[in-house]
Amino acid sequence: MIQLSANHLLYLLEAARWTVLLSLIAFLGGAVVGLPLALMRLSKIGLLRGVASGYIQLIQGTPLLIVLFLSYFGLGILGYKLIPLIAAGISLTLYAAAFLGEIWRGCIEAVPRTQWEASDCLGLSRVQQYAYVILPQAVRLAIPPTVGFMVQIVKNTSLASVIGFVELSRAGQIVNNSTFEPFVIFASVGAIYFALCYPLSIAARTLERRAHAGR
Amino acid sequence: MPADEAIVRIENVVKEFGPLRVLDGVGFDVARGQTVAIVGRSGSGKSTLLRCIAGLETVQDGRIEVCGHAVGRPGSAARAQLRRDVGMVFQSYNLFPHLTVEENIALAPRIVRGLPQNKIDAIVERVLGQVGLLEKRDAYPEQLSGGQQQRVAIARSLAMEPQVMLFDEVTSALDPELTQEVLRVMEQLAASGMTMVLVTHEMEFARRMAHTTIFMHHGKVHESGASAQLFASPKTPELQQFLSAGAIK
Numbered sequence: 001m002i003q004l005s006a007n008h009l010l011y012l013l014e015a016a017r018w019t020v021l022l023s024l025i026a027f028l029g030g031a032v033v034g035l036p037l038a039l040m041r042l043s044k045i046g047l048l049r050g051v052a053s054g055y056i057q058l059i060q061g062t063p064l065l066i067v068l069f070l071s072y073f074g075l076g077i078l079g080y081k082l083i084p085l086i087a088a089g090i091s092l093t094l095y096a097a098a099f100l101g102e103i104w105r106g107c108i109e110a111v112p113r114t115q116w117e118a119s120d121c122l123g124l125s126r127v128q129q130y131a132y133v134i135l136p137q138a139v140r141l142a143i144p145p146t147v148g149f150m151v152q153i154v155k156n157t158s159l160a161s162v163i164g165f166v167e168l169s170r171a172g173q174i175v176n177n178s179t180f181e182p183f184v185i186f187a188s189v190g191a192i193y194f195a196l197c198y199p200l201s202i203a204a205r206t207l208e209r210r211a212h213a214g215r
Numbered sequence: 216m217p218a219d220e221a222i223v224r225i226e227n228v229v230k231e232f233g234p235l236r237v238l239d240g241v242g243f244d245v246a247r248g249q250t251v252a253i254v255g256r257s258g259s260g261k262s263t264l265l266r267c268i269a270g271l272e273t274v275q276d277g278r279i280e281v282c283g284h285a286v287g288r289p290g291s292a293a294r295a296q297l298r299r300d301v302g303m304v305f306q307s308y309n310l311f312p313h314l315t316v317e318e319n320i321a322l323a324p325r326i327v328r329g330l331p332q333n334k335i336d337a338i339v340e341r342v343l344g345q346v347g348l349l350e351k352r353d354a355y356p357e358q359l360s361g362g363q364q365q366r367v368a369i370a371r372s373l374a375m376e377p378q379v380m381l382f383d384e385v386t387s388a389l390d391p392e393l394t395q396e397v398l399r400v401m402e403q404l405a406a407s408g409m410t411m412v413l414v415t416h417e418m419e420f421a422r423r424m425a426h427t428t429i430f431m432h433h434g435k436v437h438e439s440g441a442s443a444q445l446f447a448s449p450k451t452p453e454l455q456q457f458l459s460a461g462a463i464k
Contacts, residue, residue, distance in 0.1 A: 117271055118309035118368075122323035122375060123298030132322060136313045 004179045009188060015171030016192050018085075022157040022167055023196075025089040027150055030096025037101030039130070042108060052101065059098035065159055067091045072163040084165035088157070096153055103149060107142040108134060144208035151197045151204070158193075168192055222247040222410050223268065223379055228277035230263055230434075237263045239434035240277070245379070245427075250411045252421035252442065255431035256457065261414045264431070265383050268412065269303045270294060282378050298327070302372030306384040308364040310356040316343070316367050317352040320374045328375070342370040346400050362393030366400055373404075380404065382413035418458070422446040430454045 040052035059067070071094075072087035082090070111134050119133040161170035172189035176182050221244035230238035237260045245251050253261040266272045268279055270286045279286040282300045284293050310319050320339050324330045330338070343349045346366035356364050365385055372380060382401065386394040398420050405411055405424055415421055421428050422442050429439040430453075438451045449455045 114305065114307060114309045115311065118303075118305065118311070120271065121269055121298065121301070121303040122371070123295065123327040124323065128326055132326065133311055137311075140313070 002178045004175075004181045004184060008175045008179065008185070011175060012168065012171050012185075012188055012192060015166055016168045016196070018166065019154065019157050019168040019193075020196065022085070022088055022092065022160060022165075023150070023154045026092030026096045026153045026157065029089065029093030030100045030153070033093060033097035034100030034104060037097055038104035038108060041101065041105045056098045056101055059094055060102075064091065064095050064156055065162065067094060068159055068163055084160065084163050087163055088160035088165050088167075092153065092157065092160070095156070096149075099149055099152075100146065103145050104138065104142055107138040107145070110141050111137045144204050147200055147204040147207060151200045154196050154200070155193060220247060221245060222282055223412065224278075224280040225264075225268070226278045226280075228264070228267060228279060229275045230260070230267055230272060231275050237434050238267065238274070241431075241434070241436055242277070243427075243429060243436060243439060245410060245412055247378075247410050248408045249427065250405045250413070250425045252425035252428045253412065253414045253431060254416070254418065254421055254428060254457075255437075259431040260434040261431045262383055265303075265381050265412065265414050269301060269381055270297050271303075299375065300378045302375055302377035302380045304365070304368050304372055304380065304382045304385050306387050308356070308361070308368045308388075310364055310368055310371070312356050314355075315352070316348065316354050316356070316359070319356070319367060320371045323371070324374050338374050338376075342373040345373060345403070346370045360393060361389045362396045365389065365393075365397045369397075369400055369404075379410045379412065382411065382415070384414050384416065386415070386417060418446070430457065432457075 037052045037056065040048040041056070043049050043052075068088060068091045071091045072082060072084065075082060075087070115133055115137065116129060119129045124132065157167055158169035160167055161173065164170070166174070168189055172185050176185045179185065223245035225244070226242045228238050228241045229236065239260075241260070241264055243251075253264065255261045263272060267274050268281065268286065273288065281297055284296045284300070286293065286297055288294065311322070314322065317339055320342060321335050324335050324338055339352065340349070343352055346369055348363060348366055348370065351359060351363060351367070356367070359367065368385075369380075385401075386397050389397060394417070398417065401411070401413070401420075402424060413421075413425070425442045427439060428442040428445045430437050430445070430449075430451075432438075432451075432453050438445065438449065438454045445454070446458065449458055
């Protein structure tokens with residue numbers, strides 16, 4: 001058995017960089033897919049609403065773990081062998097998009113109907129209404145829950161360890177396998193997750209307070 | 216168009232919300248430069264009628280024409296024309312809270328009319344002058360009183376240089392003092408020759424300012440005529456009762 005050393009901690013910190021990268025991929029991917037989903041859910045065209053709502057229900061009703069298995073092992077068997085980072089990035093993007101789409105739809109709907117009417121009366125097209133009137137107001141409402149959801153993303157990147165992606169959790173398992181100091185190691189892993197998530201939680205709370213104070 | 220030709224023409228308009236018939240065959244004309252007041256009890260259909268003229272509600276039957284164009288469905292060419300011709304001011308102001316006074320006013324001239332900046336500046340200057348709020352151009356709506364917000368809303372509509380202005384109970388949310396400052400702006404507008412249709416509970420204002428007053432009752436035009444005459448000698452018992460119930464101060 002190998003003695004636990006500072007190098008092991010460094011190894012964990014280095015792995016945490018992958019956790020951060022994966023979180024960013026998930027968040028940015030989720031945002032790029034999630035915004036169109038939110039707009040589709042609010043579309044006047046039934047087909048678009050149906051597709052978006054079906055997607056959201058499917059993803060929200062499926063464990064992220066299963067999505068990860070499907071994108072890594074499932075696609076692998078079909079001949080599309082993805083590297084773990086890509087498979088995990090795609091899975092987390094699909095997952096984040098479904099939730100961000102719903103969060104943002106709620107925020108867009110929270111902008112009063114009278115804002116649509118006032119901008120309609122001024123002759124703005126629907127695209128212009130979204131761009132200049134509705135979305136700028138929805139963004140203010142959306143910041144607190146969005147930052148809050150980023151905490152979920154950071155924690156859920158740990159699931160990528162099951163497809164062999166060496167992020168923070170997987171690195172913890174690897175170090176533990178050689179040192180067999182589970183309590184110290186997983187406490188350290190937990191502390192690093194906490195250090196990543198806590199600032200986000202604080203930011204979400206502060207932003208929420210500020211959003212309400214602005215009313 | 217001659218001065219007395221109808222600029223707003225409403226014929227036999229029917230509007231239903233589910234089983235509820237809110238407008239039941241309403242019709243009247245508004246001549247260019249005229250001010251028409253629509254009065255009546257809550258639920259008599261007067262605000263709905265105004266919303267139908269503005270194209271915010273679709274009607275089940277009948278016809279509404281503004282400046283010779285039928286009020287079309289959203290997205291139609293007729294709708295775009297309507298938006299150029301008609302300005303609407305709401306009870307709850309409905310300013311865009313994330314934009315300053317100036318940005319609220321400049322938004323539609325810039326992105327809908329596509330005017331160059333120097334023209335927009337001139338328009339902002341002119342309409343803010345009209346409502347007496349030049350010094351508030353950089354303020355956000357939440358920094359203004361209700362009366363000031365409503366005057367900005369009027370300025371925002373004027374910036375599109377409409378042919379007709381619709382006012383939907385624009386002073387109902389204001390105290391008497393703020394009400395007066397908004398009514399003064401509306402008086403000046405009427406004096407400048409703007410065609411105006413207003414739904415109001417300000418009977419004194421309607422009597423004094425409107426050429427014609429329309430009394431709505433149960434979704435119909437129950438009584439209408441020259442304001443002075445209508446208020447002085449109401450013919451129908453319903454209007455008599457409405458006016459004697461303290462509606463006129």
